[in-house]
Amino acid sequence: MIPELNHYEHAAPTQVQLDWVDLPTVDLSLAATREGREELARTLRAAMQEHGFFSVINHGLTPEEARRMFDIADVPFSQVAEDVKVQYVADIKGTGSYEGYKLRQYWHISGGVRDQIEHYNVNRDVEKREHPPALQPFLPEIARFARFNHERVLHALLRLFARGMGLPEETFVDMHKFDAVGETSGNYPREDGDEEKTKSVWLKGHTDIGTVTILWSQPVSALQILAKDGTWRWVRHVPNGLVINAGDALEFLSGGFYKATIHRVVQPPEDQRKQTRLGLFYFCSTDDNVRLEPLVANPEYEKRFEVAPTMEQWRKGVTRAYGRTKLIKQDESGRIEKETIAGVLVRHFN
Numbered sequence: 601m602i603p604e605l606n607h608y609e610h611a612a613p614t615q616v617q618l619d620w621v622d623l624p625t626v627d628l629s630l631a632a633t634r635e636g637r638e639e640l641a642r643t644l645r646a647a648m649q650e651h652g653f654f655s656v657i658n659h660g661l662t663p664e665e666a667r668r669m670f671d672i673a674d675v676p677f678s679q680v681a682e683d684v685k686v687q688y689v690a691d692i693k694g695t696g697s698y699e700g701y702k703l704r705q706y707w708h709i710s711g712g713v714r715d716q717i718e719h720y721n722v723n724r725d726v727e728k729r730e731h732p733p734a735l736q737p738f739l740p741e742i743a744r745f746a747r748f749n750h751e752r753v754l755h756a757l758l759r760l761f762a763r764g765m766g767l768p769e770e771t772f773v774d775m776h777k778f779d780a781v782g783e784t785s786g787n788y789p790r791e792d793g794d795e796e797k798t799k800s801v802w803l804k805g806h807t808d809i810g811t812v813t814i815l816w817s818q819p820v821s822a823l824q825i826l827a828k829d830g831t832w833r834w835v836r837h838v839p840n841g842l843v844i845n846a847g848d849a850l851e852f853l854s855g856g857f858y859k860a861t862i863h864r865v866v867q868p869p870e871d872q873r874k875q876t877r878l879g880l881f882y883f884c885s886t887d888d889n890v891r892l893e894p895l896v897a898n899p900e901y902e903k904r905f906e907v908a909p910t911m912e913q914w915r916k917g918v919t920r921a922y923g924r925t926k927l928i929k930q931d932e933s934g935r936i937e938k939e940t941i942a943g944v945l946v947r948h949f950n
């Protein structure tokens with residue numbers, strides 16, 4: 601018997617006028633035909649060149665189905681006691697993986713301030729680890745949701761990414777097998793909006809580790825992307841939509857054709873600060889054994905490594921280092937900090 605699920609009520613959308621970015625929209629229902637895919641590949645390619653982000657509508661889940669997934673995403677936070685949570689903490693340093701809880705204050709942001717973000721991460725193979733008892737009844741739904749994200753959204757997008765750069769349609773799909781070993785996983789972060797210590801930047805400017813990030817849009821504004829003109833712009837909520845960006849691994853594989861865009865999370869506007877912010881993500885990586893060697897030569901792309909790391913080396917290296925290492929200031933302003941991970945130059949942006 602599946603127990604009754606508490607409904608997670610998101611905050612109302614903000615009334616504050618922010619410096620929004622209008623992201624191009626990919627209507628995924630058009631991907632059913634060849635002509636549709638050609639058109640979408642062009643849209644996606646232009647969106648990636650202009651913003652590095654785009655939104656997706658008509659992905660195939662109804663608003664009710666998506667809402668239920670947010671309700672399930674809240675279970676690890678609202679239905680699990682603190683003393684139980686610690687039994688399911690991710691061994692981030694030991695394994696280089698986020699699977700399990702990342703509790704608050706694990707990361708250093710800057711100036712001695714630590715993060716207020718709690719995550720619960722579930723591998724797409726939901727049996728890989730034990731889960732808190734409160735979450736166990738929902739594992740079949742979580743597994744179905746993972747497969748949906750993987751095969752219906754990720755694979756559809758990977759075909760467009762490949763087509764957009766003139767590669768055979770299945771090039772990236774073949775590197776992202778649902779049953780292969782890898783850390784593509786669902787991630788449920790939750791943050792509190794009334795925490796003063798975080799001084800407005802909750803998660804500083806970064807690029808994502810993997811190939812594609814699927815963010816299930818929710819109404820609390822906090823996500824910003826670094827625009828080409830160097831300013832931070834707010835990402836709009838897309839009701840029952842997805843917000844998509846490329847990560848480092850797709851940048852490496854595409855030889856910089858698709859850039860991993862820098863983004864960050866800041867304190868929400870005044871009218872949304874009293875409520876929590878619950879996210880729902882599917883972070884995608886290639887299979888662990890894929891070497892992140894560029895598939896096409898691009899002389900204009902500034903290569904960040906001599907020998908390309910494998911997906912496993914890269915994700916474990918970044919995961920272990922993130923928010924835990926001492927960063928070296930790269931420029932006078934202190935805006936950019938750098939470190940080397942798995943032989944790759946990594947920059948952080950304040």
Ligand SMILES: O=C(O)CCC(=O)C(=O)O
Pocket residue numbers: 789803808815822823863864865879
């Ligand atoms: O919370 C968000 O909107 C974005 C979080 C993010 O960028 C990340 O977890 O990599």
Ligand SMILES: [Fe+2]
Pocket residue numbers: 806807808863
């Ligand atoms: Fe991110």
